[in-house]
Amino acid sequence: MLRTSFTEVFGVEHPIVQGGMQWVGRAGLAAAVAEAGGLGIITALTQPTPENLVKEIARARDLTDRPFGVNLTILPSINPPPYDEYRQAIIEAGITIVETAGANPAPHLPSFHEAGIKVLHKCTSVRHALKAQAIGVDGISIDGFECAGHPGEDDIPGLVLIPAAAQVIDIPMIASGGFADARGLVAALALGADGINMGTRFMCTVESGIHDDVKRRIVEATERETELIFRPLRNTARVAGNEVSREVVRLLDGGATFDDVRELVAGVRGREVYETGDLDAGIWSVGMVQGLIDDVPTVAELIDRIVGEAEEIIGSRLAGLRADRHSA
Numbered sequence: 539m540l541r542t543s544f545t546e547v548f549g550v551e552h553p554i555v556q557g558g559m560q561w562v563g564r565a566g567l568a569a570a571v572a573e574a575g576g577l578g579i580i581t582a583l584t585q586p587t588p589e590n591l592v593k594e595i596a597r598a599r600d601l602t603d604r605p606f607g608v609n610l611t612i613l614p615s616i617n618p619p620p621y622d623e624y625r626q627a628i629i630e631a632g633i634t635i636v637e638t639a640g641a642n643p644a645p646h647l648p649s650f651h652e653a654g655i656k657v658l659h660k661c662t663s664v665r666h667a668l669k670a671q672a673i674g675v676d677g678i679s680i681d682g683f684e685c686a687g688h689p690g691e692d693d694i695p696g697l698v699l700i701p702a703a704a705q706v707i708d709i710p711m712i713a714s715g716g717f718a719d720a721r722g723l724v725a726a727l728a729l730g731a732d733g734i735n736m737g738t739r740f741m742c743t744v745e746s747g748i749h750d751d752v753k754r755r756i757v758e759a760t761e762r763e764t765e766l767i768f769r770p771l772r773n774t775a776r777v778a779g780n781e782v783s784r785e786v787v788r789l790l791d792g793g794a795t796f797d798d799v800r801e802l803v804a805g806v807r808g809r810e811v812y813e814t815g816d817l818d819a820g821i822w823s824v825g826m827v828q829g830l831i832d833d834v835p836t837v838a839e840l841i842d843r844i845v846g847e848a849e850e851i852i853g854s855r856l857a858g859l860r861a862d863r864h865s866a
């Protein structure tokens with residue numbers, strides 16, 4: 539067992555979080571992570587309406603008695619979803635942990651806290667982490683440049699971002715982006731984090747409800763096969779390298795506008811990839827860490843393996859490196 543300030547404050551057994559994932563973070567996956575002792579998270583906006591989110595939460599409750607969280611991602615949008623209604627649905631459903639991401643969570647924080655909900659805010663820079671700490675979130679998830687999804691515009695990888703944030707953050711802090719195994723967990727703890735958040739690794743598990751061909755592709759792919767789209771629009775997203783993402787990069791680098799690529803990047807096309815396994819149907823998120831993934835375990839196998847091997851690395855391999863042990 540690894541105990542950290544994160545496991546204490548958020549009331550989970552292991553310092554491992556399954557971050558919000560559009561089209562992937564559904565009840566089955568979140569419940570499996572909760573059952574295995576991690577923090578599983580349902581992605582609110584994967585559900586078309588707040589009412590559907592309430593049903594998805596009920597579905598997860600049928601699968602586990604353990605607590606799980608809900609992710610609320612607030613991204614710039616021409617037609618924003620009804621965030622306040624999703625927030626209300628989360629509160630009324632009795633959820634106790636929320637992961638916020640994408641923007642300053644200040645407008646939502648008082649309502650969540652009044653309802654006794656702990657807020658884990660995911661951000662990609664030390665300044666945003668400091669801001670979130672100052673407004674009173676309960677934990678930080680700091681997402682390095684390696685991550686799937688939105689890495690921000692600073693391009694600071696975890697090896698620098700995590701210790702830089704740890705130096706100034708006093709509340710529990712989870713390291714995110716590029717984690718898939720025990721080596722990563724131990725490294726994150728050494729860098730000053732209180733646990734890890736994983737997206738891509740959890741996508742590639744038995745309980746993740748995406749098509750097997752997508753999981754197979756993640757197992758095959760190397761760390762070099764992601765693309766950063768929307769760089770010129772300063773809304774960068776790390777996605778799988780495929781025909782569509784390469785075309786989007788080519789068009790935007792050539793001066794195209796968002797309107798010119800709108801159809802290519804449509805969310806429904808991304809959803810089709812996960813549902814049908816057609817890897818070139820649209821844009822789909824995945825991280826560089828796919829290069830470290832070579833199997834499709836159950837969530838319980840994965841979490842047990844990470845925790846068990848982390849204990850072994852800390853107690854045996856690292857402890858064995860101490861010079862006094864050699865001279866004894």
Ligand SMILES: Cc1cc2nc3c(=O)[nH]c(=O)nc-3n(C[C@H](O)[C@H](O)[C@H](O)COP(=O)(O)O)c2cc1C
Pocket residue numbers: 556557558559560561562581609611638639640660681684685686687688714715716717735736737738739741822823824825826827
């Ligand atoms: C398929 C997929 C969809 C994602 N969608 C979201 C999302 O809707 N909201 C969010 O905050 N993060 C999202 N993320 C980011 C993850 O929560 C997490 O921060 C990221 O995957 C960490 O990097 P890793 O993939 O290297 O573990 C997504 C990631 C993936 C792989």
